[in-house]
Amino acid sequence: MWIYEKKLQYPVKVRECNPRLAKYLIEQYGGADGELAAALRYLNQRYTIPDKVIGLLTDIGTEEFAHLEMIATMIYKLTKDATPEQLKAAGIEDHYVNHDNALFYQNAAGVPFTASYIQAKGDPIADLYEDIAAEEKARATYQWIIDMSDDPDLNDGLRFLREREIVHSQRFREAVELLKDERDRKKIF
Amino acid sequence: MKNFTHKKTYHPYISPLDPCPPIRTKTYSTPPHLYMGFQPENLEQFNPREALQAGTLWKAFYDPYYGPKEKGRGPNE
Numbered sequence: 001m002w003i004y005e006k007k008l009q010y011p012v013k014v015r016e017c018n019p020r021l022a023k024y025l026i027e028q029y030g031g032a033d034g035e036l037a038a039a040l041r042y043l044n045q046r047y048t049i050p051d052k053v054i055g056l057l058t059d060i061g062t063e064e065f066a067h068l069e070m071i072a073t074m075i076y077k078l079t080k081d082a083t084p085e086q087l088k089a090a091g092i093e094d095h096y097v098n099h100d101n102a103l104f105y106q107n108a109a110g111v112p113f114t115a116s117y118i119q120a121k122g123d124p125i126a127d128l129y130e131d132i133a134a135e136e137k138a139r140a141t142y143q144w145i146i147d148m149s150d151d152p153d154l155n156d157g158l159r160f161l162r163e164r165e166i167v168h169s170q171r172f173r174e175a176v177e178l179l180k181d182e183r184d185r186k187k188i189f
Numbered sequence: 190m191k192n193f194t195h196k197k198t199y200h201p202y203i204s205p206l207d208p209c210p211p212i213r214t215k216t217y218s219t220p221p222h223l224y225m226g227f228q229p230e231n232l233e234q235f236n237p238r239e240a241l242q243a244g245t246l247w248k249a250f251y252d253p254y255y256g257p258k259e260k261g262r263g264p265n266e
């Protein structure tokens with residue numbers, strides 16, 4: 001069960017109407033290494049992982065939904081009230097034709113979200129290494145979006161999200177350490 | 190613990206026939222968590238306000254990334 005707090009994890013500010021930045025950001029919304037994929041991946045892996053790290057997957061999976069909500073807010077603000085002409089100039093007129101200004105789970109190239117982005121191998125080490133890789137990929141994606149963006153307010157929020165990927169990666173790395181730890185094995189010399 | 194940098198560089202091969210003006214030095218991010226292993230005890234913390242802003246409670250994990258259009262603002266630039 002979840003409890004919803006009606007506020008964002010970090011305030012989202014956007015300086016100007018800029019549908020082109022929204023086009024890049026959609027990668028983190030419905031892309032392979034995006035926040036939706038992350039949330040679904042971790043919350044799904046929880047059922048087949050040792051007890052010690054279930055709570056970690058629940059916590060991080062839940063936080064990814066808070067990130068998803070921030071990304072959605074960014075995209076919404078960047079495109080709100082944009083005219084069809086502005087959307088066309090930003091190269092997302094095909095999105096407009098299909099969805100108007102509605103958000104859609106797709107990547108920056110317009111490919112719809114697919115469950116095959118989310119792996120669940122059932123092997124705890126394999127799954128945690130996948131999670132570490134996913135966090136590093138999400139971190140890199142935020143870097144590339146920041147590189148493309150000249151909106152300082154937006155970048156402030158993106159920097160926060162990138163920092164969270166660093167912390168998540170660290171916690172998954174620690175989870176691997178926990179699972180390979182031999183401390184509780186009886187040592188007889 | 191502090192013997193690392195947040196950025197590394199390398200120099201790719203430049204062919205005389207490359208059509209785009211070459212980028213001689215490429216950089217990539219190597220954030221602090223790569224060097225941490227298990228988080229040691231008693232690391233220094235941000236105060237709650239700073240922590241919310243930074244995205245982490247722990248100073249050792251803080252690695253803000255700035256784009257080319259906002260240069261010179263991060264400790265890792």
Ligand SMILES: [Fe+2]
Pocket residue numbers: 038064135138164165168
């Ligand atoms: Fe994450």
